[in-house]
Amino acid sequence: xxxxxxxxxxxxxxxxxxxxxxxxxxxxxxxxxxxxxxxxxxxxxxxxxxxxxxxxxxxxxxxxxxxxxxxxxxxxxxxxxxxxxxxxxxxxxxxxxxxxxxxxxxxxxxxxxxxxxxxxxxxxxxxxxxxxxxxxxxxxxxxxxxxxxxxxxxxxxxxxxxxxxxxxxxxxxxxxxxxxxxxxxxxxxxxxxxxxxxxx
Amino acid sequence: xxxxxxxxxxxxxxxxxxxxxxxxxxxxxxxxxxxxxxxxxxxxxxxxxxxxxxxxxxxxxxxxxxxxxxxxxxxxxxxxxxxxxxxxxxxxxxxxxxxxxxxxxxxxxxxxxxxxxxxxxxxxxxxxxxxxxxxxxxxxxxxxxxxxxxxxxxxxxxxxxxxxxxxxxxxxxxxxxxxxxxxxxxxxxxxxxxxxxxxxxxxxxxxxxxxxxxxxxxxxxxxxxxxxxxxxxxxxxxxxxxxxxxxxxxxxxxxxxxxxxxxxxxxxxxxxxxxxxxxxxxxxxxxxxxxxxxxxxxxxxxxxxxxxxxxxxxxxxxxxxxxxxxxxxxxxxxxxxxxxxxxxxxxxxxxxxxxxxxxxxxxxxxxxxxxxxxxxxxxxxxxxxxxxxxxxxxxxxxxxxxxxxxxxxx
Numbered sequence: 001x002x003x004x005x006x007x008x009x010x011x012x013x014x015x016x017x018x019x020x021x022x023x024x025x026x027x028x029x030x031x032x033x034x035x036x037x038x039x040x041x042x043x044x045x046x047x048x049x050x051x052x053x054x055x056x057x058x059x060x061x062x063x064x065x066x067x068x069x070x071x072x073x074x075x076x077x078x079x080x081x082x083x084x085x086x087x088x089x090x091x092x093x094x095x096x097x098x099x100x101x102x103x104x105x106x107x108x109x110x111x112x113x114x115x116x117x118x119x120x121x122x123x124x125x126x127x128x129x130x131x132x133x134x135x136x137x138x139x140x141x142x143x144x145x146x147x148x149x150x151x152x153x154x155x156x157x158x159x160x161x162x163x164x165x166x167x168x169x170x171x172x173x174x175x176x177x178x179x180x181x182x183x184x185x186x187x188x189x190x191x192x193x194x195x196x197x198x199x200x
Numbered sequence: 201x202x203x204x205x206x207x208x209x210x211x212x213x214x215x216x217x218x219x220x221x222x223x224x225x226x227x228x229x230x231x232x233x234x235x236x237x238x239x240x241x242x243x244x245x246x247x248x249x250x251x252x253x254x255x256x257x258x259x260x261x262x263x264x265x266x267x268x269x270x271x272x273x274x275x276x277x278x279x280x281x282x283x284x285x286x287x288x289x290x291x292x293x294x295x296x297x298x299x300x301x302x303x304x305x306x307x308x309x310x311x312x313x314x315x316x317x318x319x320x321x322x323x324x325x326x327x328x329x330x331x332x333x334x335x336x337x338x339x340x341x342x343x344x345x346x347x348x349x350x351x352x353x354x355x356x357x358x359x360x361x362x363x364x365x366x367x368x369x370x371x372x373x374x375x376x377x378x379x380x381x382x383x384x385x386x387x388x389x390x391x392x393x394x395x396x397x398x399x400x401x402x403x404x405x406x407x408x409x410x411x412x413x414x415x416x417x418x419x420x421x422x423x424x425x426x427x428x429x430x431x432x433x434x435x436x437x438x439x440x441x442x443x444x445x446x447x448x449x450x451x452x453x454x455x456x457x458x459x460x461x462x463x464x465x466x467x468x469x470x471x472x473x474x475x476x477x478x479x480x481x482x483x484x485x486x487x488x489x490x491x492x493x494x495x496x497x498x499x500x501x502x503x504x505x506x507x508x509x510x511x512x513x514x515x516x517x518x519x520x521x522x523x524x525x526x527x528x529x530x531x532x533x534x535x536x537x538x539x540x541x542x543x544x545x546x547x548x549x550x551x552x553x554x555x556x557x558x559x560x561x562x563x564x565x566x567x568x569x570x571x572x573x574x575x576x577x578x579x580x581x582x583x584x585x586x587x588x589x590x591x592x593x594x595x596x597x598x599x600x601x602x603x604x605x606x607x608x609x610x
Contacts, residue, residue: 063244068368092274
């Protein structure tokens with residue numbers, strides 16, 4: 001990997017995502033990587049670090065404050081522009097889609113910085129994918145739990161076997177064009193309202 | 201026939217006209233599917249409108265000028281065919297600063313001249329004692345907030361570039377920053393002033409409506425390329441926003457509007473918190489209450505008309521504080537940014553009152569004044585600056601030269 005002397009500052013309130021990006025940058029041979037989670041007192045930190053590239057997540061409401069600081073502050077000696085080349089529309093779109101923005105010291109050559117931006121974009125996308133999968137797994141687990149409870153209610157109140165209870169839930173869901181977990185949730189809610197059909 | 205339009209907005213009360221256009225069905229009635237996307241920073245709004253994620257957006261009045269003048273990265277050419285209202289901001293200071301101001305003659309009456317004189321005395325006293333300058337926050341360098349705070353201070357004999365420090369803080373963080381002592385005061389839209397008063401950590405010392413009555417605040421910024429390719433969609437949107445703004449202005453709808461804005465996807469704050477901006481009835485802190493005429497005006501007084509004189513006044517302030525150089529080219533860019541022609545042509549079929557001129561002499565109307573206009577009667581103003589200054593958009597050079605003198609005297 002190419003050894004780089006560029007100083008990279010990652011500003012991200014999400015610690016997990018920040019460490020994923022940091023790891024990616026280090027794997028790519030960037031040794032001067034600093035991660036900041038909290039922007040309090042950031043002007044001094046930037047003066048110390050003198051970053052060549054600043055990577056920040058788009059969710060961060062402090063972007064306006066940072067941009068103003070880049071433009072005005074004596075702490076940042078060189079003007080900083082977003083991205084290297086504003087004609088590179090595809091890169092900019094990819095970054096915004098991924099939810100990341102970057103500021104680069106004016107005058108840096110595109111080929112030195114682009115790999116860093118590409119890395120940040122791909123790590124942001126990887127993180128979003130991971131978060132989505134985690135959320136899907138969590139809701140999958142939740143629906144399985146609620147379906148089990150609904151089956152239990154049907155087995156007890158209507159004397160059905162587990163298989164028959166599930167078939168009934170599935171048929172109702174198909175007839176109403178809804179998800180089984182939604183039907184199950186309605187049933188659990190209704191049972192809760194109607195009284196102690198369950199032992200809970 | 202249908203148009204799909206994506207609009208970005210910030211969770212601030214003055215996005216209400218956009219939000220109500222969708223939620224109350226005004227957009228749908230014009231054949232528009234209006235998609236609203238909440239954002240976390242003005243920088244995001246600027247970036248997303250530039251790359252085409254948004255067609256239009258809720259913007260700070262000077263922001264499209266800053267885009268077109270090349271003052272910010274990644275900006276695209278943006279035009280303003282509609283204003284989202286007049287007023288709505290306050291200046292709030294910490295309890296300690298308020299006590300210092302009160303000792304120098306400030307009273308809880310929002311009088312900008314009196315409050316400014318007291319603040320100047322406090323600033324000089326602190327400087328004499330070798331203390332750090334007071335730190336004020338605004339929401340963005342290219343904002344009405346920044347320019348009205350500086351205008352107020354300069355008119356009261358304080359040089360805002362030397363005698364105080366001005367920093368940027370996102371609106372929802374203002375009250376916390378004040379309570380934590382990271383800032384001494386701020387200028388922001390409601391409800392973020394009342395938030396400090398309610399917390400017992402701040403006092404409202406003056407309001408935008410008294411600094412410059414019926415003055416511009418947020419606008420609808422439109423990517424120029426999109427506007428050129430979609431003139432019918434834009435005209436339909438402006439008609440929807442017109443109906444929405446009229447609905448927002450009507451006190452009979454304020455409860456419902458507050459309930460809509462309270463939803464987590466929009467402002468996300470309880471209706472009670474939104475009442476000060478809707479009624480103009482403010483708690484200033486320390487038990488003082490005040491009712492302000494024209495505190496926030498979403499529709500009346502031709503509030504939605506994108507006056508070129510508003511844009512040009514912002515331009516004079518950009519020049520004044522060194523954000524941009526005054527050149528014929530830059531002046532032409534500033535002059536072309538707000539587009540009353542688009543507003544007029546979109547609303548003409550409705551037969552509503554429309555100003556006949558594209559610009560007016562700001563500060564000339566001392567009282568509410570009926571004006572001749574196409575179709576129906578229209579009332580403008582008052583539009584005075586608190587220091588009695590007049591801004592004549594035809595005399596820009598003289599105005600810019602004059603305000604340099606104000607600063608030099610400070």
